[in-house]
Amino acid sequence: MKNSKNVVIIAGGGKLPGLVFEQLSDAYIVGFEGMECSLTEHAKFHNFNQLGVFFDDLNNRGICHVVMAGNMQRPLLDETKFDEYVKARSQSILSALEQGDDALLTYIVSLFLDESITPIGAHDVVSNLTLQAGVYSGSINQVNLNNIKRADLILEKTSSLDIGQSVVVEAGQALGIETLQGTNQMLANVRDTLRPLRVLGGGVLVKREKIRQDLRVDMPTIGPDTILQAHAAKLAAVVISPEKVIVIDQDECFRLCNELSLSFIVKEREK
Amino acid sequence: MKNSKNVVIIAGGGKLPGLVFEQLSDAYIVGFEGMECSLTEHAKFHNFNQLGVFFDDLNNRGICHVVMAGNMQRPLLDETKFDEYVKARSQSILSALEQGDDALLTYIVSLFLDESITPIGAHDVVSNLTLQAGVYSGSINQVNLNNIKRADLILEKTSSLDIGQSVVVEAGQALGIETLQGTNQMLANVRDTLRPLRVLGGGVLVKREKIRQDLRVDMPTIGPDTILQAHAAKLAAVVISPEKVIVIDQDECFRLCNELSLSFIVKEREK
Structure with missing residues (x-):
């Protein structure tokens, strides 16, 4: 312009x-x-x-x-x-x-x-705010895929209610559904979950646009803070939608994910 | 027996x-x-x-x-x-x-x-664990009813996913959707929500049985702790289903609600 x-x-x-x-x-x-x-x-x-x-x-x-x-x-x-x-x-x-x-x-x-x-x-x-589908750190394994599928099922329902854009699933169980407080508070809450309730390994944060979201005025956004919080919450992967989620400081996000052994996956909704 | x-x-x-x-x-x-x-x-x-x-x-x-x-x-x-x-x-x-x-x-x-x-x-x-429909403390006002309606809409969707039994809604906004950690941690999370995000007054905790829940082996349960946590989270009312939610120490629950000016409402799902 x-x-x-x-x-x-x-x-x-x-x-x-x-x-x-x-x-x-x-x-x-x-x-x-x-x-x-x-x-x-x-x-x-x-x-x-x-x-x-x-x-x-x-x-x-x-x-x-x-x-x-x-x-x-x-x-x-x-x-x-x-x-x-x-x-x-x-x-x-x-x-x-x-x-x-x-x-x-x-x-x-x-x-x-x-x-x-x-x-x-x-x-x-601003160009290059979003990412194309791909695995930008780590890898996809079967555990992640089942968790992503469950997360996408939850997001499909909450989306229809115009509620938060992100969900944490571990071992098939929902550990967090984003409400008004936003993604970071949800992740802090997962981090503070009593240890006996956790089955560590394979947990995912999935963040996506809501189904009727007007992307011109509101796009889900993540950045290095999100990566650090996901790591503190002992998750294995961060998953976002291609082209529809803004990733701030992308190089720093990828660097952190590599350093912290967190998978960073850009992938369409699981059906 | x-x-x-x-x-x-x-x-x-x-x-x-x-x-x-x-x-x-x-x-x-x-x-x-x-x-x-x-x-x-x-x-x-x-x-x-x-x-x-x-x-x-x-x-x-x-x-x-x-x-x-x-x-x-x-x-x-x-x-x-x-x-x-x-x-x-x-x-x-x-x-x-x-x-x-x-x-x-x-x-x-x-x-x-x-x-x-x-x-x-x-x-x-054990007889008298549940309650019949009625208002056991405080009153129902219009704000509460809209929040209860919204909460019930959310519970209907999460119920179909076999996820938690309770939700907090304030001024039409979801402040908490129960996940694996249970009702009390959700309420603690609402209590710790940053003050500028809150519109105090009229917020409700709604806790109900899930739609396909086998009530012989699992009934939603509340007790004095729940009442104290709902008060600490600055909510105006606790709402449960008639006959399908166990209320432990009922007299103490009602006494606390009266003392803390919290409405205690037993009511079918809003449509």
């Missing part, structure tokens, strides 16, 4: 906003008050209670594309601060907040589209 | 085995090595690697009924200790262990039935 002056980057936490900004150096950067933002020094901060002010700002700048990048928490609303725009939509905003991430993001995208601002995926701006 | 000499109680951890033993004072008590057992001083201990020895013992005593009571972990097998009985069935035993609790217990029940030993539910021996 040669001219990035008409693009806004909504910047959350982590490395991804910086990578997007490197490619779109003329873009306008927005953070939201009370949420993580890794581009603080470049960002104009808006308040989620005053989306009318936010969209006026974007429209005045002639913005016609939005890139959402990085981890973002759900906004905490304060009714006393609502502007007219939010007041007029408060019922639908509150109801969207009570649904899963996909439903919430679909709603937010609809607000952008109403202003003629279309979303672009971070992975369309 | 007036004559309990032909009954074996397989005793796990917690209070339930003691309550069953009070009613069946002539019963034979068995614990398994390496697993919790709350009737240690009365129990003969068997080893799961030597089920042939175990069934010979039961048959020699003319046992024709089994009551399984209390928390039990999955057995850790040691191939070097297998007797002929286990050797002959090792493939099916190992495969049962890689499935969910329902599948495993169904398999174990089939082994008892092969020996003409039929299961009796702990709740058929």
Whole structure:
């Protein structure tokens, strides 16, 4: 994208906003008050209670594309601060907040589209964020495959409920199903599981896009932290989908996996 | 049951085995090595690697009924200790262990039935373990009902996968889905969730029987610990199924709920 002056980057936490900004150096950067933002020094901060002010700002700048990048928490609303725009939509905003991430993001995208601002995926701006199918460290053995199959069955069901993107399975047993707290807290919980409940060896973390997930505005993401947490949780493999999961610091991820004897597998869902 | 000499109680951890033993004072008590057992001083201990020895013992005593009571972990097998009985069935035993609790217990029940030993539910021996529908502390409000509905939707899906019996939902978001570690660890994990992710107020713990669960050998169970953990996790209500969830120390549970302003609701699944 040669001219990035008409693009806004909504910047959350982590490395991804910086990578997007490197490619779109003329873009306008927005953070939201009370949420993580890794581009603080470049960002104009808006308040989620005053989306009318936010969209006026974007429209005045002639913005016609939005890139959402990085981890973002759900906004905490304060009714006393609502502007007219939010007041007029408060019922639908509150109801969207009570649904899963996909439903919430679909709603937010609809607000952008109403202003003629279309979303672009971070992975369309930054090349090589995702990976093709393959084994990038270690190997696949039969134990892993059975565990991956069981994990995919669980993800298929939770996916239909718009719940978390990752699952840990060991010896056929679910040790973790991701909820609101995210992948790293789930892995910490697996790590802290009482030793007699574990059958060490062959356990897998499987992380995939949900079935109806809008990949332009939300892609599952892993990075070196995930690898370290999976190792601390004594798992044998990390498994993700080809082309649909962002891997931050890929070389470092592969290096860590090799060093820690963790398999790193990029593979379609098991049927 | 007036004559309990032909009954074996397989005793796990917690209070339930003691309550069953009070009613069946002539019963034979068995614990398994390496697993919790709350009737240690009365129990003969068997080893799961030597089920042939175990069934010979039961048959020699003319046992024709089994009551399984209390928390039990999955057995850790040691191939070097297998007797002929286990050797002959090792493939099916190992495969049962890689499935969910329902599948495993169904398999174990089939082994008892092969020996003409039929299961009796702990709740058929001890009266008043379960509760009828009703509100036993606090009240139902609209927020709770929406959360219960969402929790029941999740339990319906996980149930079909033979995964845990309980779920925590707050403001429409899943904060916990029980896996192998059990209800209390899930609640501890909710308690430790970072404060900005929480929308305090109206959160519910819903615990129910799974759809194909054999209630004669496995019933969901709660007790004062669960109430204390739900309070520590800052939830507003504990919800269970009528007649199908064991509540240990019921008066103490109700007293705690009243003291801690926690609603205690016994209610069929929401549709």
